[in-house]
Amino acid sequence: MTSPAAATADRTAARESAERHLRALVGRDDAVLREDQWSAIEALAVDRRRALVVQRTGWGKSAVYFVATLLLREAGAGPTVIVSPLLALMRNQIAAAERAGIRAVTINSTNNDQWEPIHAAINNGEVDVLLVSPERLNNPGFRDEVLPRLAATCGLLVVDEAHCISDWGHDFRPDYRRIRTLLDELPTGIPVLATTATANARVTGDVAEQLSGSRSLDEVLVLRGTLDRESLRLGVLRLKTPEQRLAWLADHLASQPGSGIVYCLTVAATSEVATYLRQRGLDVAAYSGQTEAEERHRLEADLVAGRVKALIATSALGMGFDASLGFVVNLGAPSSPVAYYQQVGRAGRNTDEATVVLLPQIEDRDIWAYFASLAFPREELVRQTIEVLAERGTMSTAGLETYVDLSRNRLETMLKVLDVDGAVRRVRGGWEATGQPWTYDAERYARVTEAREREQAAMLAYLDADMCRMRYLRAQLDNPDASDCGRCDNCGGLDLSAEVSQAAVEAAQEQLSRPGVPVEPRKMWPTALANMGIDLKGKITGQASEGRAVARLTDLGYGQQLRELLRDDVPDGPVPVPLVKAVVQVLNDWRPSVDAIVVVESTRRGALTQDLADGLSRYLRVPVIGSFALVDVDVPPGAGATNSAQRVSAVRRRSRLLLDDDSVRGRRVLLVDDQVNTGWTLTLAAQQLHEAGAEAVLPLVLAVQA
Template identity: 55%
Template sequence: MTSTTRDAALAALRDLVGRPDADFHDGQYEAIEALVAQRRRALVVQRTGWGKSAVYFVATQLLRRQGAGPTVLVSPLLALMRDQISAAERAGVRAVAINSTNAHEWSDVLERIDRDEVDVLLVSPERLNNPAFREQRLPTLVQRIGMLVVDEAHCISDWGHDFRPDYRRLRDLIGQMPADVPVLATTATANSRVVADVAEQLGGADVLTIRGPLARASLRLGVLQLPNSASRLAWLLSHLDDLPGSGIIYTLTVAAAVDTARLLREHGHDVRAYTGQTDADEREESEGMLGRNEVKALVATSALGMGFDKPDLGFVVHLGAPSSPVAYYQQVGRAGRATESADVLLLPGAEDKDIWRYFATASMPDRERAERVIAALDGDPISTPALEARVDIRRTPLELLLKVLDVDGAVKRVQGGWIATGEPWIYDTERYERIAAERRAEQQHMIEYQQTGGCRMEFLQRSLDDATAAPCGRCDNCAGQWFPTDVGADASSIATESLDRVGVPVEPRRQWPTGADRLGIPVRGRIGVDEQAAEGCALARLTDLGWGGTLRELFATGASDGSVAPQVLAACVRVLAGWGWEERPVAVVAMPSRSRPQLTGSLARGLAEVGRLPYLGELGFVGGGPSGAPGGSSAFRVAGLWDRFTADGLQVPAGPVLLVDDLADSRWTLTIAARTLRQSGATAVLPFVLGLRG
């Protein structure tokens, strides 16, 4: 590129960052030159805050001046899209998005593209497989595209910490584009294995890879080992205000984020919960409040990660460790991007390994399930709800499995639903075993990070195969503990009391599942009010910080059955004491249990005795009892439960009945059992369970 072109690129950079003295970081101009002058494919692996977005916005401006079409930017998160559009506007780049939240604007956006009034189009990877977009808009866009940018490109790789099946489709998109269209992939979190995998997706040997040092001189890392959840919460209560500025407190589960935020708010700390279950508008509002320092912290799951841009974030605290050093680096990289110092503290928990094991296998396709899905798609297109009723797989795992099969070429999403392509599909046992082994190794590396006596930043750099890894001189192992370790007595009492809090609502089912009638069950639409269960209660969720730990041990694989422990029964009595029902139950009935009959029966009898209520006994099984297993689709679950319970032999009174079970998941067992009791004369059924999944 000529010096004049470099001057133009530098001017665009200065407009973007709003500083007349700004200059390129090492590697930025080289990447721009490769894209604009050489029309190459490039992979940029640089730490958060290095300026990866500057590369593609500046390159877009130069390419557009040369007459190129718009840049298509594939971006994984709505928050990331919002930040990228704001950054583009500062540089005079006209950027628009097509995503799930702005469907009402799509026609205007597409018309602007047709008029060549768009410089950057941001799309989610899922949108690329929308049948209407893929078939009606994508072919034309592919012919006009000036550059393709894949942000957070580690999502392409199933070796990465945040693999997303939809990203695999980008290889097909790249294959459709003219050979001279430049392609840029960017990420801050990729080790050598992920780099090689992403480069292969981009085209292999001719990909220019630009890697920079990943050390963050501003971060001060530390690990504080505390004995239990109560002591970790107590530490937060004691020292949150000592942490600099505003920041993020990460948790591993939704329940932990919600409960921690509630506890901190109740004791004077200005925080908000942020999870994948938080309403989209509320998430955007919370991001803005943190960005403006209007809250001390967001207590968040990994839903607040890629794309959140607050250069002066002062701290990141983890209540529980992510499952790999790579994932941990990605999250702590939110802090200290434009400050001289930011504090990063990990408070690991004993329950971390159990949570890791669950999420490690959640995205893995199951061979038998996959073959069942392919076999069911044997004709006309089938919608996801209809397919769910055919294959006995719940909606969320079914959608993920369909994405994997789609990427593998075995199924295809079309107008009206899904079809099988007829292409052979072979379960890649060796590949999935390698991935599982790698994830177990990453979990062990995270434990080693907690236990290392060496530099923590150097450990993270080596985990990402950074050849420049060296001691940072700032972490707790290099410079000594920089964080307080004491916990106030009052804070300990408050945290312990909070974790001892009991009672979680169990929402009743109101609608019969779609497709149940196709399985021979004569129900559709709303459940009759004279057959519904009332709102119930659980002692706790299995994911809760407090009683959740006790319940996880109680329901662990291989745990023996036995009578309910006195302290657990006492906690259940406290739930009932604070229930607030409109009419007190007049009797207690137990669910029949194949796996924990002693636990369920003793709990029901204990509650009846304490409440001085008659214990009527257990519901009976009909024809051997329910068929099928928990975890399938709602329609199949109802079919397996239908008419399988009886109240014969129980003298069901004309009043509210307390129905006691050990564990609730889909809540269909409670729904069908409540219907049986209502048909036998109970005027209301109040479900009570020890544990609630999720």
């Protein structure tokens, strides 16, 4: 048995070694560990415990697990496995690790050609740190062949962004739930670290409970520090119109310190805002989940190095610990204070002062409502999915779409949850039912929904709060001892000017008032339509040509007018005059060569679409020769709208081309509708028009969904 004196000496030696590693990691000879950092490292590397660290961005969580890794490796432990959802963070972490002599590699969706060599290097003991994305944990090959070996031989498991484990968290990800299974499979004595910068008391408790597994909750060390960010100066600026908000960015972004991020709520907005700001002479670029991986990597490097003033980004942008940004501006409010705190935490690292500005928009709540609609499906749809798999065996997600009316993303998310719950299992080729009993936890899902609604209300309250902004956010995170920061607009430490130049406003008005976005034709039929008795597959013949819409519903300009017009509670009627003018401008810019019009009939907007078609007939001086008519009113208007296979089936039952005569043969047809959601109505109408002899079909609609 080790004597108390010897144990103390061992801990002293371990701390000295830890601080030697820290100096190598950060490249500074004067670097020392703070007491709370040492407490975490000690728990992991000396006591081999499980720990949850909830600390603000920039606190040094990465240093904790890298230093602990070096200590454990010196003691003969296996490699550290880090589960991280952010590819940019992975790249920065690998670069930092290499500076300290740590051999780090990553397995993620962008480097699958390197997986086999990486697996071999791990087996040969040539890897100190393996970073994996959470999606890898349930890849059948990785889960069945690599994960058990890692669980048996790893020296430390790290779960980064650990709030994603909890469905109470603002960014719950089903793939993270697989970590619970991994925790149960770890041999005794393997330490585990979970880290996050954004977790309130409920999320902290939930993650700690999951971290404990079959152990007592008391065995998990929870280190929760102050979440105050001393460098951040928070402010809210209410500007009435989209033009004013864009103009404010054009006039004030250049004066912000260093480089930074302008967060937008939609992909479309990132492109629109970036285009405008570049026209106003600012060096910016758009960034979203749709940006190619190589381009994302380049843009992230440009931002960190200060080669761009700003990235105009969705929440897909997550920076690593080497980033040092001078400002974050949110064009539109995230749906919760916790999510907002995480985004603004990108700024003010390694800087004395950083500006954080929120520019709320009228349409924010509509966007929140859309994302809220993607919640866990109703019980009947879940059970239908399980029954289909039980009856038909292994099926791909695409194959399941022909039986279950859910979008691809919602179906994938639901299947991941069911996988962790044990009801289904991902296998090579798709998914299979396990036959295990499963209970729909309606009460929990309802509580999560209520929590989301409270978060939205809290975000709205933040906009109007007259108290200290940082204190408000820290209170939302259940951060103890929060006091006034003295730096925000309410404390008097930040004076935000609402002034915008007339030139910037006029330029914004010109961009936002120019209608017209492309409507791209569908090119391929959904997979497995034969399951529904539909003989369509592969490439679509009889495609529509590229069409036009006045705007996207998410656009900053005409998008707002179109959202108001197409609300369910707005009565049907003719096209409003401002939108008539917009349609005319689209036609003048587009100049489609057509000699006939066909209108898509609508139960909800019949008067609107007919008025649009009649007006186009008068303006273009071409006749309306028929309709894509409603022939089965028992099929609801939105049937299958979330699922391509289901939508094709519904539209085929619901509508059919009806012509006044055979006059469509050889003609170029303008196909008119109020809006495009999935694109399948226009696709099927175009196909039937081509079969009837039309030379070309050019869609024209008021709005596109996204």
